[in-house]
Every structure is written in structure tokens, then in C-alpha cells.
Amino acid sequence: MCGIVGCIGNRSVTPIIVESLKRLEYRGYDSAGIATLNGAEIDITKTAGKISDLENILSLTNDACVGIGHTRWATHGIPSSTNAHPHTDCSGSFAVVHNGIIENFQALKDELTSKGHIFSSDTDTEVLAHLCEDCYNGDLEHAVREALLRVEGSYAIAVISDNEPEVIIAARKDSPLIVGLGDGENFLASDIPAIRKYTNKIIYIDDGEIVRLTRDNVTISTLQGVNVEKTVTIADGSIQDAERGGYEHFMLKEIHEQPKALRETMEDRLCELEGSIDFKELRLLEDEIKNIESITIIACGTSYHAGILGKYALEDLLRIPVKVEYSSEFRYNNFLSGKRSLAICISQSGETADTLAAMNEAKSQGYLTLAITNVVGSTITRKADEILLTKSGIEIGVAATKTFTAQILTLYMFGVYVARLKKLIDVETSRNIITSMKAVPGLIESLLDNISNIEKTSSRICEADCCYFIGRGLSYPIALEGALKMKEISYIKAEGFPAGELKHGPLALITADTPVIAIVPKGKTYYKTLGNIKEVKARNAFVIAIANASDDEIVKYVDSVIKIPDVDELFSPMLAAVALQLLAYYAAKYLGAEIDQPRNLAKSVTVE
Numbered sequence: 001m002c003g004i005v006g007c008i009g010n011r012s013v014t015p016i017i018v019e020s021l022k023r024l025e026y027r028g029y030d031s032a033g034i035a036t037l038n039g040a041e042i043d044i045t046k047t048a049g050k051i052s053d054l055e056n057i058l059s060l061t062n063d064a065c066v067g068i069g070h071t072r073w074a075t076h077g078i079p080s081s082t083n084a085h086p087h088t089d090c091s092g093s094f095a096v097v098h099n100g101i102i103e104n105f106q107a108l109k110d111e112l113t114s115k116g117h118i119f120s121s122d123t124d125t126e127v128l129a130h131l132c133e134d135c136y137n138g139d140l141e142h143a144v145r146e147a148l149l150r151v152e153g154s155y156a157i158a159v160i161s162d163n164e165p166e167v168i169i170a171a172r173k174d175s176p177l178i179v180g181l182g183d184g185e186n187f188l189a190s191d192i193p194a195i196r197k198y199t200n201k202i203i204y205i206d207d208g209e210i211v212r213l214t215r216d217n218v219t220i221s222t223l224q225g226v227n228v229e230k231t232v233t234i235a236d237g238s239i240q241d242a243e244r245g246g247y248e249h250f251m252l253k254e255i256h257e258q259p260k261a262l263r264e265t266m267e268d269r270l271c272e273l274e275g276s277i278d279f280k281e282l283r284l285l286e287d288e289i290k291n292i293e294s295i296t297i298i299a300c301g302t303s304y305h306a307g308i309l310g311k312y313a314l315e316d317l318l319r320i321p322v323k324v325e326y327s328s329e330f331r332y333n334n335f336l337s338g339k340r341s342l343a344i345c346i347s348q349s350g351e352t353a354d355t356l357a358a359m360n361e362a363k364s365q366g367y368l369t370l371a372i373t374n375v376v377g378s379t380i381t382r383k384a385d386e387i388l389l390t391k392s393g394i395e396i397g398v399a400a401t402k403t404f405t406a407q408i409l410t411l412y413m414f415g416v417y418v419a420r421l422k423k424l425i426d427v428e429t430s431r432n433i434i435t436s437m438k439a440v441p442g443l444i445e446s447l448l449d450n451i452s453n454i455e456k457t458s459s460r461i462c463e464a465d466c467c468y469f470i471g472r473g474l475s476y477p478i479a480l481e482g483a484l485k486m487k488e489i490s491y492i493k494a495e496g497f498p499a500g501e502l503k504h505g506p507l508a509l510i511t512a513d514t515p516v517i518a519i520v521p522k523g524k525t526y527y528k529t530l531g532n533i534k535e536v537k538a539r540n541a542f543v544i545a546i547a548n549a550s551d552d553e554i555v556k557y558v559d560s561v562i563k564i565p566d567v568d569e570l571f572s573p574m575l576a577a578v579a580l581q582l583l584a585y586y587a588a589k590y591l592g593a594e595i596d597q598p599r600n601l602a603k604s605v606t607v608e
């Protein structure tokens with residue numbers, strides 16, 4: 001996690017770095033800092049807290065034209081101004097910002113301490129500054145290179161030194177880093193939106209590469225010193241995508257963007273008449289995909305919940321075994337893949353370290369790997385055998401919303417695509433699925449037009465210490481997701497269960513007035529879930545049902561109903577998910593929580 005930024009030009013960089021850090025704040029927001037160089041010496045300002053806290057103590061009149069900045073999600077050492085980046089060496093001549101983890105930092109720290117270096121923070125990063133000091137022989141790039149050859153772990157770093165005030169050196173291994181090319185100025189950052197305001201000319205830095213940035217020039221070489229020619233990419237997406245656009249929070253904006261995100265994810269891919277899905281990007285792999293005999297879906301958090309839905313849909317359509325694994329657990333499994341196994345790795349950010357590590361493991365076990373991600377150019381897109389993009393636009397709120405429903409859609413599209421390749425479903429069946437699929441964005445729009453009831457219901461949940469989400473079949477992963485959304489942004493204790501499992505233990509948690517949110521759309525599991533609702537009602541729980549608009553019966557069995565539009569059963573999870581995102585959003589708002597930046601979390605989890 002953490003976000004880094006750097007800028008070298010002919011104007012004051014402090015406001016640019018602050019602005020860029022604000023756009024990276026979703027990556028970590030427990031402390032922040034900036035180092036600038038005005039030719040003679042390095043000036044550092046850092047603090048615990050958010051970028052706004054940093055801004056309050058910064059001198060925005062500082063006219064330095066070279067600088068680096070950092071927003072932190074603590075791994076080594078508590079969030080404090082001492083542990084905030086940039087970190088410096090003993091002499092204060094080298095300043096470093098870092099995203100990643102230096103795994104052998106303790107051994108390096110012991111060695112450097114025995115040589116007389118004095119450390120002032122608890123971080124792993126500080127060893128990099130001291131290593132640069134130790135390796136410096138009059139060439140900053142050489143010192144960074146030498147330092148990096150000694151470290152194990154992951155990093156995206158930027159280094160400045162008052163010995164060479166006209167250069168920034170940066171490097172990457174397993175943490176994202178891009179360079180932005182300007183006119184008489186150049187930038188680097190953890191992602192494109194951070195610097196999109198200043199340039200759209202982007203170079204993606206790859207693992208093992210080191211960058212030398214001056215005002216007028218950018219050179220890239222490997223850690224071993226071999227020059228590398230890179231392609232300049234023109235970034236799409238407007239700057240407004242990263243603005244709140246009149247909404248109080250990014251999360252609310254992103255919930256409302258779901259119809260658009262889904263339409264764009266479907267665009268040019270649905271062939272309703274032919275009853276087929278056109279994934280042009282998969283054409284070269286068609287034969288391999290046609291012969292797949294098993295699938296493992298690998299993901300974390302919300303993406304994992306999309307994966308469970310994918311399992312249900314893919315098993316149903318393809319009649320082959322589909323497993324879902326947490327990325328962080330995948331490597332501890334002792335099974336081997338079959339010869340014709342596909343690993344679908346889902347990560348909206350494309351940077352989640354656990355998922356990247358699991359994907360590497362899957363590759364080494366012989367899986368064909370397919371990534372589903374929302375971020376063009378992210379690490380996963382460059383490591384997977386093939387990719388399917390969700391086209392949700394940038395998601396800033398830490399709680400995933402529009403990317404979740406787009407992941408479900410993409411998994412469903414993939415299911416229909418493979419089922420047609422394998423000739424497992426006929427044209428009419430797939431045409432019907434596609435027709436229902438196309439209707440989903442419009443149905444979400446009508447749900448979003450009637451949210452006052454959801455807002456009102458959320459206040460009832462806020463009165464409780466805990467709440468439970470239940471569902472069966474396709475509604476079970478939505479119960480998990482509803483609970484995750486609730487706990488991560490409102491901090492109300494929330495758990496999701498398969499409705500049928502309640503009586504095997506969790507029922508003991510239900511006391512009078514405990515809110516139980518039951519996802520009970522019409523379909524295969526309706527009556528069984530109704531039975532489970534009766535069980536919790538018999539224990540005096542306060543039951544809120546997420547039910548179809550045409551379900552006039554449900555009101556007899558529950559205390560409150562949130563209606564979602566009628567839709568083919570396969571797609572009701574997408575509508576229920578939107579309702580539950582809103583429920584969590586309004587509960588969190590009612591409690592005054594920091595919705596877009598919940599405590600202890602970050603959007604991109606780039607550490608394992």
C-alpha cells in the first residue's frame with residue numbers, strides 16, 4: 001500500500017505533490033510527508049494524519065522545483081511523524097519514499113548500525129536511505145542501484161539527494177510505479193490518476209527497472225545497468241473521473257455509476273442475436289479455453305465474493321468443477337492442477353500482492369491464467385496469460401462497489417462465452433441470458449431512483465451493536481458482501497452466513513431485536529430461506545428482507561422490506577448488492593464514519 005509521487009520541473013513542486021498525494025490517499029492515509037530540494041538542501045515536512053494535516057503545516061510558498069512525497073499505510077512502526085516518509089540517512093543528504101516492504105531490513109539495519117549509522121524510525125524504509133549514504137561515490141543512480149541489489153522484498157521508491165539536486169532516481173520491484181512526461185517537467189507516481197492533471201503521457205515501469213528523472217529527460221535501465229527502451233502510452237480517462245462530482249462521498253458517486261460501468265463493460269461484447277459473447281482479447285486462447293476441464297477462481301475480499309458467484313454460474317453453465325480460493329491461502333493447498341486447468345484471478349486494482357503471488361504460484365503449477373481487473377496497465381495485466389477488463393472507470397472509495405458488480409457481470413459473460421465455445425448451451429438459452437443481462441443497468445437505475453426506504457432502514461441497524469446477513473445459493477455471497485460493506489465502513493459488527501447454516505451455530509448470536517438482513521429474492525432458494533427467516537423471527541430478531549418488487553407475501557414474515565426490481569434469478573445478486581451497498585453507506589453516514597477512507601484500510605493492498 002502507500003502512495004509515492006515525485007516531480008521535477010521549473011515551477012514550485014509543493015502544490016503539485018500535495019495535489020497528487022490527495023489522489024493517492026486511497027492507498028493509505030495514516031501519515032504523510034514531502035521532501036523538496038531547492039538546490040542547496042533538502043527540506044522535509046511530515047506528520048501523522050492525512051494529507052490535509054500535512055497541508056496545514058506545509059509552506060506552500062516553498063519554491064523548490066524538485067520533490068518527492070508519500071502517503072502511508074503503516075506496516076513497520078506505528079503511524080507517527082517519525083515513521084512517516086520521507087526517510088533520510090545520518091547526514092540528511094538522501095531522502096527516500098517507499099511503497100513496499102524491505103524483508104531483510106533488520107539484518108541490514110544491524111549491519112549499518114555496526115558501521116556507525118544512526119536510525120531514527122521503526123520503519124524498514126529507513127535502511128534504504130542509509131544504504132544510499134553507504135554506497136554513494138559521487139553518483140546517486142549508482143548508489144541507489146547498489147542499495148537495491150542488497151535488499152530483498154518489494155519496492156517502488158523515489159530518492160533525492162542534495163549532492164545531485166537536479167535529479168530524482170526511482171525504481172520498482174513488485175510495487176506499482178509509473179512515469180509521467182511533461183513539458184520541461186517530469187513526474188512519477190504509484191498510479192496514473194495521481195498525475196493525470198499534469199500529463200497524459202505515461203511510461204509503465206517494470207520490475208527490476210531504475211529511472212533517472214531530470215527536467216528534460218527520462219532514462220530507464222535495468223538494475224544491472226542495461227538501458228531499456230520504453231513505450232509511451234497515452235492515458236485515457238478524464239480528470240473528472242477522480243472528482244466527487246457533486247456527491248458527498250466517492251462511494252455514493254460510485255454506487256450511482258454502476259449502470260454506466262455495467263453498460264461499458266458489456267459494450268461491444270454482447271451479440272444478442274447470435275446469442276454469443278465476443279471477447280476479442282481471448283481469440284488466440286480459444287482452443288485452450290474450449291478444452292478447460294476445471295477452474296480455480298483466486299481473489300481477496302469483495303473480489304472473492306464475486307468469485308463465489310462466478311463459481312455458481314460457471315458450474316451451472318459449464319458442468320466442470322470450479323473452486324474459489326482466497327489468494328492468501330491458495331499457495332497452502334496441496335492439490336495440483338490438472339493439465340487443463342484455468343485460474344481466474346480477480347483483482348479490481350490489479351495490484352493486490354496476495355493475488356499476484358497466488359497467480360505466480362498458479363502459473364508455476366501449470367494453470368492457464370486469466371485476470372479480471374479494472375485497471376489498464378496494472379501489474380496483473382502484465383503478468384497474466386490473458387486479461388478481461390471491467391470498464392468501471394476509476395474507483396476511489398476504499399469500499400469496492402461498481403467494480404464488484406462489473407466483476408460479477410464479467411464472470412457471467414465469461415461463462416456464457418465458454419458455454420457457447422464448448423457448445424453446452426444453445427443459441428436461445430444464451431440469447432435469453434444476454435437479454436436479461438442487458439436489462440440489469442436499467443433495473444439498477446430504477447433501484448437508485450427509490451432509495452429513501454434504504455436510508456430509513458439503515459438507521460434501524462445503527463441502533464444495534466451487531467447485525468447478520470443471510471442468504472442461500474446465489475444470495476449467499478451477497479450476504480458475505482453485505483456484511484463486509486457494513487463492517488468496513490460503518491464499523492458495526494456484521495457477519496454473513498449461508499441461511500441454512502444458522503441453526504448449526506450462529507443462531508446462538510440472535511437475541512431480541514438483533515437486525516438480520518435476509519436476501520430472499522424469488523427463485524430456487526426462496527422457500528428454504530423463508531424457513532430460516534421464521535427461525536430467526538421465532539428468536540425475536542428484527543428481520544429486514546431484500547426481496548423482489550412483486551413479492552407481496554414477504555411483508556407478513558419480516559419487520560421491514562427493501563424491494564429490488566424483478567429480474568432473472570441469476571442477476572438478482574447484482575441488484576441486491578446495490579441495495580446492500582446503500583444500506584451500509586447510509587448506516588456509516590448516520591454514524592458519522594469516514595466513508596471513503598475507513599480506518600486501518602487502503603484501496604490497494606500491495607503487501608502480502
Ligand code: F6R
Pocket residue numbers: 300301302303304346347348349350351352355398399400484485488603604605
Ligand atoms: C472491500 C474491498 C476489498 C478488496 C480486496 C481485493 O470493499 O474493496 O476487500 O476487494 O482488498 O482488492 P482487489 O480487488 O483490488 O484485489
